Amino acid sequence: MSSGTYRNPVLNADWSDPDVVRVGDDFYLTASSFGRAPGLPLLHSRNLVDWTLLGHALDHLEPAERFAVPRHDGGVWAPSLRHHDGRFWIFWGDPDQGVFQINAPAAEGPWTRPHLVKEGKGLIDPCPLWDDESGEAYLVHAWAKSRSGVKNRLTGHRMRPDGTGLLDEGKVIVDADRIPGWFTLEGPKLYRHDGWFWILAPAGGVETGWQGAFRARDFFGPYEERVVLEQQGTDVNGPHQGGWVRTAAGEDWFLHFQQRGAYGRVVHLQPMRWDAADGWPVLGDDGAPVTEHRRPALPPGPAAPATASAPATDDDFPGGRYGPQWSWTANPGDGWTVPHAGDGLRLACVRSADAHDPRKLPNVLTQRLPGTPCAVEVDLRLDSTEPGARAGLVVLGDAFCWIGLQRGADGAVHLVHRFGESVAEAERDAAHARLAPDGRARLRIDIGPQARCRFTADTGDGLRPSGQVFAATPWRWVGALLGLFALAPPGGGEPGTAGGTRFRITAS
Known part of the structure; x- marks a missing residue:
């Protein structure tokens, strides 16, 4: 071209x-x-x-x-x-x-x-x-x-x-x-x-x-x-x-x-x-x-961009703020994000009885799935010490698949990978859980032709594959979405937070 x-x-x-x-x-x-x-x-x-x-x-x-x-x-x-x-x-x-x-x-x-x-x-x-x-x-x-x-x-x-x-x-x-x-x-x-x-x-x-x-x-x-x-x-x-x-x-x-x-x-x-x-x-x-x-003919004035430009996807979340490419799956609640002085997103672990079906959650921060093959990466940290607290990176549609971190009853943090079919009312394991010793993980989704998604994660020993290929699906009138979320089980008290840094989408 x-x-x-x-x-x-x-x-x-x-x-x-x-x-x-x-x-x-x-x-x-x-x-x-x-x-x-x-x-x-x-x-x-x-x-x-x-x-x-x-x-x-x-x-x-x-x-x-x-x-x-x-x-x-x-x-x-x-x-x-x-x-x-x-x-x-x-x-x-x-x-x-x-x-x-x-x-x-x-x-x-x-x-x-x-x-x-x-x-x-x-x-x-x-x-x-x-x-x-x-x-x-x-x-x-x-x-x-x-x-x-x-x-x-x-x-x-x-x-x-x-x-x-x-x-x-x-x-x-x-x-x-x-x-x-x-x-x-x-x-x-x-x-x-x-x-x-x-x-x-x-x-x-x-x-x-x-x-x-x-x-x-x-x-x-x-x-x-x-x-x-x-x-x-x-x-x-x-x-x-x-x-x-x-x-x-x-x-x-x-x-x-x-x-x-x-x-x-x-x-x-x-x-x-x-x-x-x-x-x-x-x-x-x-x-x-x-x-x-x-291309369209333009009147004299500022030259067209030297390289093609498109709506932003990457985000370092300066001061805990997210860019305009993100939207919640419903009207946001107070305190779902926590402002701070540095870079990185701090998500409150919102208490929810629907934790096992992200399609029902209002507190998923989403952006559009790119229309060409790409790799999606984010560094995730689970700070909440509450058993059952979780945070993850999700591909969300009529069917969904997510990979992330969950706090166990023993206090340890595990890397988990789960999915739900379009007719399913709750998630299932897509892979066996493994320890995330520092409560951190680098999460990656490689999205190929036909929106086929391969999940990998690094918990300190390099990127390792997780689960089977997941084919993304549309979501009623919209395409599939990429999302970040943090949750805690129902109860009282302060549930804590999860942190995301360096969100990147790169062409494959």
């Missing part, structure tokens, strides 16, 4: 349901975060290819008590990111509560608290539009059948210009049950272009579907449709949901995701143009996803 081209995916990890906006010469992207906190990640780029993670727009999910436990099929679904009236706006659907929005004067914040725009079950994938031509504001959303009994249709509303509410009861503006062959229409993104209202929306399911475009002269329709991106002869299955952006140089581009099993929904960048003959958008290579392509 030459310096003048890029190769897909441009974000090779689970940045699900991406949406993008340009402000000046800068591009910003957000993605679904479901039940994890903080949520609504915000990424920045100068060229649509190299991205860095700024942070998150949502500190915690509301109501707090509902998201005190993991809810991977709830929370933040398919956000839309817009810039209007000097502010950034993010709208998203919580399938159990309704449509929310937050806004801020800058991508870095401060962001307002979530405001409920429309209450209701099954309202998902909302997108606003402030129409500069008419001065009107609109909102379109899709439906989750699991909550509402309805899917495959898009509902449109007039919206208050300040984004605080809707001005009507809504109308179905696209009913895909009436379009032969179309099913599971969702993820609409709403635009105004060339005198038309445009909705870019995928259908056909995330693994096998296609990207559609709809246009109408009036917001409420009638709309005509066309398939504008589909797999064809490529290996990009179900090119799905994303957003259109125009660069300052006047080029059009489309960012969308591809479902890749345990790796989640990775993000591709497609060239886009408007057909001079009929005015419809043409994505990719005449409707097929591109693998490699010329």
Whole structure:
């Protein structure tokens, strides 16, 4: 690949349901975060290819008590990111509560608290539009059948210009049950272009579907449709949901995701143009996803990065703080991490009756599984002296596998390696326990093709293999996650802490 081209995916990890906006010469992207906190990640780029993670727009999910436990099929679904009236706006659907929005004067914040725009079950994938031509504001959303009994249709509303509410009861503006062959229409993104209202929306399911475009002269329709991106002869299955952006140089581009099993929904960048003959958008290579392509042309200004950049993964945890690449599996509790003067993460050993199933734990600090072969390492120390206290490094999905340290009834610390199948309610031993004489271990996971994970550990005598190969699995709507946790059995008193240092992910 030459310096003048890029190769897909441009974000090779689970940045699900991406949406993008340009402000000046800068591009910003957000993605679904479901039940994890903080949520609504915000990424920045100068060229649509190299991205860095700024942070998150949502500190915690509301109501707090509902998201005190993991809810991977709830929370933040398919956000839309817009810039209007000097502010950034993010709208998203919580399938159990309704449509929310937050806004801020800058991508870095401060962001307002979530405001409920429309209450209701099954309202998902909302997108606003402030129409500069008419001065009107609109909102379109899709439906989750699991909550509402309805899917495959898009509902449109007039919206208050300040984004605080809707001005009507809504109308179905696209009913895909009436379009032969179309099913599971969702993820609409709403635009105004060339005198038309445009909705870019995928259908056909995330693994096998296609990207559609709809246009109408009036917001409420009638709309005509066309398939504008589909797999064809490529290996990009179900090119799905994303957003259109125009660069300052006047080029059009489309960012969308591809479902890749345990790796989640990775993000591709497609060239886009408007057909001079009929005015419809043409994505990719005449409707097929591109693998490699010329980079976007940029206006004069700061040069593109000399080397490709991607959201950070490594962490030395300075002062006990973790970087923005980490999120908890639910709203965090007070005191789950302990600040201090040096480097390294100090995790409180949270007392839990669910210690034998990390899928149920809110206090797992996670980040995305990389989409390419890699090695994951962390140095772990168990300081808690309480029998049954444990800490570990986990690959977390519908099935899970972790390796770490546990304090025995005799006071000794053991290296343990455990796993749980997707249908299992508790963990099993993946390997025989062995002593960790100093209460420390260097833990390593080598992740190969098809997300097959090999575990090794060093307890003072060099890295030694542990257990069988574990094939990572997705976790409902998300890819597998890498996580750190510390636990103690139920009881009273101070359970103590565990420490993690030098977290690294290196390409294999």
